[in-house]
Amino acid sequence: MANGATTLLAIGTKKGLWLATSQDRANWTLSEPHFLMNEVPSIGIDRRGDRTRLLVGARSEHWGPTVFHSDDLGATWAEPEHGAIRFEEEDGAALERIWQLYPDAEDRPGVVWAGCEPISVWKSTDGGEHFELNRSLWNHPDKEQWGAGFGGAAAHSVLPSPADPQTVHIAMSTGGVYRSTDGGQSWTARNHGISAYFMPDPNPEVGQCVHKIARDAAKPETLFAQNHHGVYRSDDNADSWVSIADGLPTDFGFVMLTHPRTSGTAWVVPIKADGERIPPEGHLAVHRTNDGGASWTRLSTGLPDSDFNAVLRDAAGVDQAEPAGVYFGTRGGSVYASADEGDVFVEVASHLPDVLCVRAATLG
């Protein structure tokens, strides 16, 4: 990592946003809370162009959801008067929660994707100030088969392919993985090989509870998925999935992270089981693969000996530095950072509200 570079770690919680900064990814300075008493389930850090824009999907229990943005690292925040994400009367729905804010590839400045509850995908071409509903997905014939996981019915992952602007993968709970190869004009379920043991037919076309998907940075046709029991990889643009759960203590969990540059490197944070949502035996650990899931390494140096808190699907992230930084937060309000791809963690913060979203970026 370049000397003098500042790393920004944005931490969205059940009751506000905290911003942490560090010069060495070991010693961190934590801000005062932003949006206190608003839950923050989604954050996007947009480093494209000549500015850094923070996008925050906030939600007040009283006053509803909205997207804020800041171009001065959180010193000031703005929101469009009429809302960045807003259903039209014809849609017959109201926005409940913004689950994902995802800046597109470097060569598509201004394009930001959002995944929301109710299950919907949105696209902005102005840096996240105004989004347009993808009505092809909204009116999809599979819609009646989509359901709600415990956290709500949402499109929680939106992954445009950096290699092909026409290809976008999304994941929803419940519904599974869908892919568009025509820039979002049509969508097809792509769940072959992903089990849905909780349904009468455990191998349906639609209805999987995929918790998170991530794309291999070096091989965009390769994707990884953490499922509601099941860890998978696809090497064919999600046409088919194979299990890569062997070597993990459990196949349940929410997190799936991929390396910002290195093919085959991914991280998960196993949870014991659907019915026992704690780290296995109360021992919190990250697991990393460097070979596409053929083998896994347990990483817990710097983590507490005992922790009974789960790590939610977006409560983890990576930065773009060399070596890559790995970050995650727990429902117990602890946040950890690793400057060496997970080998050693340090605690960034503790006793925050439940951590819902973590995003990191290396600033100039």
Place this chain on the structure above:
Amino acid sequence: MAEEEARSVTVVVPSLLAKVMDDQRELQVGLEEPATVAGVLDRLAADYPVFGRRVRNELGDIRRYVNLYVDGEDIRGLDGTGTHLRPGQELLIIQSVAGG
């Protein structure tokens, strides 16, 4: 002025909403047709769109944990947003007790 007030209602908002309404906690809103809670909210939302989004969702429903009272009576026990308003009445908007 007195005549204008005689044809208006007083809307009282909590401080969190006042921030998006030029820091006003009390506003006089003229009673035009429809002289209902929804009509008053529409007129306020035209001037203060963020206020409109905070109080009602896209379907026009009052958000679940927002309460509105007309002269102290919860509109949910009256005609909801269709509740008719008379000049001089007070429309109080307040967040309900919610959250952990």
